[in-house]
Amino acid sequence: MNPGIFREYDIRGIAEKDITADEVMLLGRGIGTFLKAQGCTTLALGRDCRATSDLYAEKLTQGLLSTGCDVTDIGVCPTPLLYYAIKHLEHDGGVMVTASHNPKEYNGFKICRGLDSVHGKEIQEILGIINKGDFAKGDGKRSEQDVIPSYLEFVTGNIRLSRPLRVGVDAGNGTAGVVAVPILKQIGCEVHDIYCDMDGAFPNHEADPTVAKNMQNLIAMVREKELDIGIGYDGDGDRLGVVDEKGNIVFGDKLIIIFAREILSRKPGATFISEVKCSKVMYDDIEKHGGRAIMWRTGHSLIKDKMKTENAELAGEMSGHMFFADR
Structure with missing residues (x-):
């Protein structure tokens, strides 16, 4: 297996080139062995909408089950829903099949032990398990659970707007639109959305809101429709870009200032x-x-x-x- 895909924060590379479907099953055995050794035997599994994500999720599941881990498939969803599912379902950990903001040809895996992200030396430890071939054995059980309805209820129950907002949303054809749009509507926003239909080919622009050119259509919509704010998401919905009412990009450090002032109050x-x-x-x-x-x-x-x-x-x-x- 290509050691180059075992990175600092996740496992990621070009699908079917850097990692094949058969290697994904082997990876599942390695991840399952690693997590089981730490007492994690109930796992949530989510995936993004990339062309290879369904196949990779299935192969990963087969590998995890073979180590004795129970797997709950939460389907196609944004990465934050994996964290929610782990807590909501009272599972020991989970895996997300996603390459996040990377181009369409990539895919990868984010691993959680509890709500903590597995990273650094632990990622390399999984590679070591695979290289040794010393895998745990068992007969895990598979189940499915749609956590989106309860997630929507949880989020909307925690938000109260002081006034209605007119909001633009660009999900970049990733998975964020499936939750962002209904949440905003349910809390009373007027929502104008583009590219919220899931398409793993990302036909309109790369799903990375940190790159200014990927925000141009959202900026144009905010200005044309005179919206209060625009929000762009990456492919798996765990990072965002924000545009103010004038169409200016509000960078991450400015967002932190806004959030920090409110928290400090x-x-x-x-x-x-x-x-x-x-x-x-x-x-x-x-x-x-x-x-x-x-x-x-x-x-x-x-x-x-x-x-x-x-x-x-x-x-x-x-x-x-x-x-x-x-x-």
Whole structure:
């Protein structure tokens, strides 16, 4: 198996080139062995809408089941729903089949032990298990669960708008539209959406809102329809890009400032985690408003770990990954 796909935060490469379907089943055996050794035997499994995701999810499931892990298939959904499913279903961990914001030819796997992302040396440990071929054995059970309805109920039950908003949404033909649009409508927003039909070929633009050219159609819609805000998502819906009412991109560090000020109004002295790509203005603003700002290494797994150890209220990156302690 190509060792180059075992990266810092996940396992990812070009589908059917860097990793084949048969190798995905082998990967499932490696992941299952790794997680089972740590007491994780009930796993949630989600996938994005890429062309190979259905096949890869099936092969991964076969590998996981062979190690004795029980697998609950939560279907095609955004990555945040995997985290929700692990907690909601009281599972021990999970795997998401996705290449996130990467181009259509890629695919990959994000692994969770509990709600913690498996990363770094642990990713390499899985590769070592595969290379040794010393896999756990068992006969796991397979089930299916649609968690989207309960997720929608959970999110909408926690949001109250002070006034109705006119919102533009660009899901980039990824999986975010299936939850973002109904959530916004249910909380009273007027929603104007583009590219919210799932298509793993990403025919309109790459599903990466951190690249300005991918936001141009959303910007045009916000300006043309005079909307209050525009929100763009990546392929698996775990990062976002924001456009203000004038069509200007609001970058990740500015979003953190907005969120931090609101949190500090309720929780004075709160701690916030971000990374080296964010501006000094952001760190200074948090300190100015009575917060504690910590600069940490880039990477969602690393940021989330630091958030936990520092008991932070919010962690965020320029890429649009945002993590709220109370959500």
